[in-house]
Amino acid sequence: MTTPILKLSDINKSFGPIDVLHDINLEVRAGEVLCLLGDNGAGKSTLIKILSGVYQPSSGTIEMQGQPEVFATPRAAAEHGIATVHQFGGTFPLMSIGRSFFVGVEPTKGWGPFKVFDRQTANTLAVKAVQSLGITRITDGDRLVGGLSGGERQSLAIARAVHFGARVLILDEPTAALGVKQASHVLRIVNEAKKRGLAVIFITHQVMHAMAVGDHFAVLIRGAIAADFRKGEKSREEITDLMAGGETMAELEAQIDTYMDAHSGHAPQPA
Amino acid sequence: MTSDTPRFSIGSLLRRPETGSFLGLAAVFIFFWIFGGAKFASPSGAAGWLNVAASLGIVAIPIGLLMIAGELDISIGSLIPAGSMTVAITSGYFELPIMLGIGAALGLGGLVGFINGMLVVRTAVPSFIVTLGTLFAVAGLLLGLSVLITGTTSVSIQAGPTAKWLLGQFIGGVYQVTIFWWIAVALCFGFILHFTRYGNWILAMGGDKVSARNAGIPTERMTIILFMCSGVCATFVGLSQAILYNSAQVSAGQSYIFNAIISVVVGGVLLTGGYGSVVGIVLGTMTFAIVNQGIYYTPFDANWASLIIGVLLLLAVLMNNTFRKMALSYVPKKKEARP
Numbered sequence: 001m002t003t004p005i006l007k008l009s010d011i012n013k014s015f016g017p018i019d020v021l022h023d024i025n026l027e028v029r030a031g032e033v034l035c036l037l038g039d040n041g042a043g044k045s046t047l048i049k050i051l052s053g054v055y056q057p058s059s060g061t062i063e064m065q066g067q068p069e070v071f072a073t074p075r076a077a078a079e080h081g082i083a084t085v086h087q088f089g090g091t092f093p094l095m096s097i098g099r100s101f102f103v104g105v106e107p108t109k110g111w112g113p114f115k116v117f118d119r120q121t122a123n124t125l126a127v128k129a130v131q132s133l134g135i136t137r138i139t140d141g142d143r144l145v146g147g148l149s150g151g152e153r154q155s156l157a158i159a160r161a162v163h164f165g166a167r168v169l170i171l172d173e174p175t176a177a178l179g180v181k182q183a184s185h186v187l188r189i190v191n192e193a194k195k196r197g198l199a200v201i202f203i204t205h206q207v208m209h210a211m212a213v214g215d216h217f218a219v220l221i222r223g224a225i226a227a228d229f230r231k232g233e234k235s236r237e238e239i240t241d242l243m244a245g246g247e248t249m250a251e252l253e254a255q256i257d258t259y260m261d262a263h264s265g266h267a268p269q270p271a
Numbered sequence: 272m273t274s275d276t277p278r279f280s281i282g283s284l285l286r287r288p289e290t291g292s293f294l295g296l297a298a299v300f301i302f303f304w305i306f307g308g309a310k311f312a313s314p315s316g317a318a319g320w321l322n323v324a325a326s327l328g329i330v331a332i333p334i335g336l337l338m339i340a341g342e343l344d345i346s347i348g349s350l351i352p353a354g355s356m357t358v359a360i361t362s363g364y365f366e367l368p369i370m371l372g373i374g375a376a377l378g379l380g381g382l383v384g385f386i387n388g389m390l391v392v393r394t395a396v397p398s399f400i401v402t403l404g405t406l407f408a409v410a411g412l413l414l415g416l417s418v419l420i421t422g423t424t425s426v427s428i429q430a431g432p433t434a435k436w437l438l439g440q441f442i443g444g445v446y447q448v449t450i451f452w453w454i455a456v457a458l459c460f461g462f463i464l465h466f467t468r469y470g471n472w473i474l475a476m477g478g479d480k481v482s483a484r485n486a487g488i489p490t491e492r493m494t495i496i497l498f499m500c501s502g503v504c505a506t507f508v509g510l511s512q513a514i515l516y517n518s519a520q521v522s523a524g525q526s527y528i529f530n531a532i533i534s535v536v537v538g539g540v541l542l543t544g545g546y547g548s549v550v551g552i553v554l555g556t557m558t559f560a561i562v563n564q565g566i567y568y569t570p571f572d573a574n575w576a577s578l579i580i581g582v583l584l585l586l587a588v589l590m591n592n593t594f595r596k597m598a599l600s601y602v603p604k605k606k607e608a609r610p
Contacts, residue, residue: 074485084485092478094546094595095471103475104486106468116466146599 011060035210038220053077081167093146098123151182286598289551307568318445324560333501335552341544347505349409351524354509359519363428384502388495439514461549477544
C-alpha cells in the first residue's frame with residue numbers, strides 16, 4: 001500500500017467549551033475519491049476548514065505523504081497542493097473566464113513596470129484546461145463567468161484547481177445546488193481528476209452522487225466518524241440508513257437532553 | 272484591446288462596462304449643444320466643464336477603483352480642503368518651500384488613506400462607516416488646527432513660478448493645467464486596472480473577497496494601497512486648487528463626495544464592486560461636469576441642474592444594468608468560436 005497523500009490522526013477541534021470534532025482519523029490516497037457524508041451540523045465544514053488551513057486543530061496531526069504538516073493559513077495549505085472548491089467558489093461572476101481562471105497567478109508579458117496581463121494566453125490556456133476536463137461548451141475565454149451554468153462554473157473552479165497542480169482536491173458540496181444533468185457533469189469531472197492521480201475529498205449529503213464516484217466513504221455524525229468503509233462494502237440503502245440512523249440517534253439524544261433539562265429545571269421533589 | 276479586431280462588432284462594444292456612460296455623455300452633450308448654442312461649444316465653454324471635470328476626475332478615478340474593489344471612501348470630502356490648507360499653512364503662512372507644503376499635503380492624504388485602509392481591514396467595519404468617521408474627524412481636526420495656528424479659516428498662498436506652472440496655470444488663458452494631471456491619472460490607473468495583474472486582483476476582490484484571498488491575492492495590502500491612492504489624489508486636488516486660486520478654505524470639498532460617486536456610478540461601475548472601467552469613470556465625470564456647468568449656457572435656470580443629474584443617475588444605473596445583463600448572457604455563436 002502506498003503512503004496516503006493526506007492523513008489525519010486523532011484530530012479534535014473545539015471552540016471554547018463546544019467540541020465540534022472528536023478523534024477524526026482519515027486518510028486519502030492519490031487517485032482515490034474519499035466521500036465525506038454527513039448531515040448539516042455534523043462537522044463537515046469544520047473538518048474542511050482544518051484541512052484548508054482556515055482553522056487549526058485543537059489536537060491531532062495532519063500528515064502529507066508521511067510528513068507531519070501544520071497549515072497555519074489557507075495559503076500554506078494551498079502551497080502544499082490542497083485546493084478547496086466551494087460552491088461556485090473561486091470564480092467571479094463579472095470577470096471573463098480567462099481573467100477569473102488566472103486570478104492571483106496572472107500570466108504577464110512585457111518588462112519592468114510595463115508588465116501587462118497577457119489576455120490571449122490566459123484565455124487560450126483557460127479554455128484548453130476546461131475543455132481537457134470534458135467541458136467542451138466553453139470556447140471563448142472572454143465570456144463572463146456569470147453567464148455560465150452552475151455546473152459549468154463548478155467545473156471551471158475544479159479545472160482551475162487541477163490546472164494549478166492541486167494534489168488534494170476538496171469539493172464542498174459541489175452538486176448540492178445543481179440539477180441532475182449538471183451534477184452528472186461535475187461528477188464526470190471528479191472522475192477525470194481522480195484519473196489524473198489527484199486525491200479527491202468529496203463532501204456531500206447526496207448518497208447517489210457519492211456512490212457514483214467514491215472509492216472510500218466516511219460518515220460523520222455529530223463530529224465523529226460513525227462509519228468508514230470502502231466501495232462495495234455497503235449498499236446504497238445501508239449508507240442511507242446509516243446517515244438516517246445517525247439522525248434518529250441524534251433525535252433520541254436530543255429527547256433525553258430536553259427531558260433532563262426539563263427535569264433539572266423543576267424544583268426538586270420533596271423526599 | 273487591439274487583439275479584439277477579428278471579433279470586433281457592435282455587440283462586443285455594447286457589452287463593455289462603459290457603453291452606458293458613453294451613450295449618456297453623447298445624449299447630454301447633444302442636449303447642451305442644442306440649448307447652449309455656440310457659447311457651450313466654444314473653447315471657453317469647453318473649458319468651463321473640463322476644468323470642473325478635471326479636479327473631480329482626479330478623485331473619481333481612485334474612488335472608482337475602490338468601488339470596483341468593493342469599498343467606498345467618502346473621507347475625500349475633508350481630505351480635499353485638508354490638502355489645500357496643509358499646503359497653504361506650510362508654504363503660505365509659514366513661508367516654507369512649496370515642495371515641503373506639497374509633500375506634507377500628499378503625505379497627509381497617504382496617512383489618512385492608510386488609517387482608513389487599516390481600519391477597514393482590521394475591524395471589518397463597512398468602509399462607508401469608517402470613512403464617514405474619518406471624514407468628520409479630519410474636518411474637525413482641520414478646522415481646529417487652522418484656527419489654532421493661523422487664527423482664521425482661510426489662508427492665502429503665493430506659489431513660486433515652477434509650482435504655479437506645474438499645478439496652477441491656465442493654458443490658453445482658460446484651460447486649467449489640472450486637465451493634464453487628470454489625463455495622467457486616468458492613463459496611469461487605466462493601465463493598472465486593465466492591463467496589469469493588479470487590475471485583475473482589484474476586479475476579483477470586488478467580485479468575491481473570500482475567493483480572492485483564497486486565490487492568494489494580498490487583499491488586505493491591496494485595500495490599504497487603494498485607500499492611500501484615493502487619499503493622495505484627494506489632497507492633490509486640494510493642493511492644486513490652493514495653488515491655482517492662491518488661497519485655501521477649511522470647507523471646500525463636501526460636494527466632491529457625492530459628485531465623485533455619481534461620476535463613478537454613471538460611468539458604469541457596479542456599486543457592489545467587481546465591474547467597471549476607468550474609461551467609463553472618465554466619461555461619467557465628463558457627463559456630470561457637462562450637466563453641472565452646461566446649464567449656465569442654456570436659457571434654463573441653473574437650479575434645474577440637480578434635477579437633470581438625479582434623473583441621469585437613475586437612467587444611467589438602469590442602462591448599465593441592462594448592458595451588464597447583456598454582457599452576462601452573451602454566448603458566442605458556434606460558428607464564431609475559434610480554438
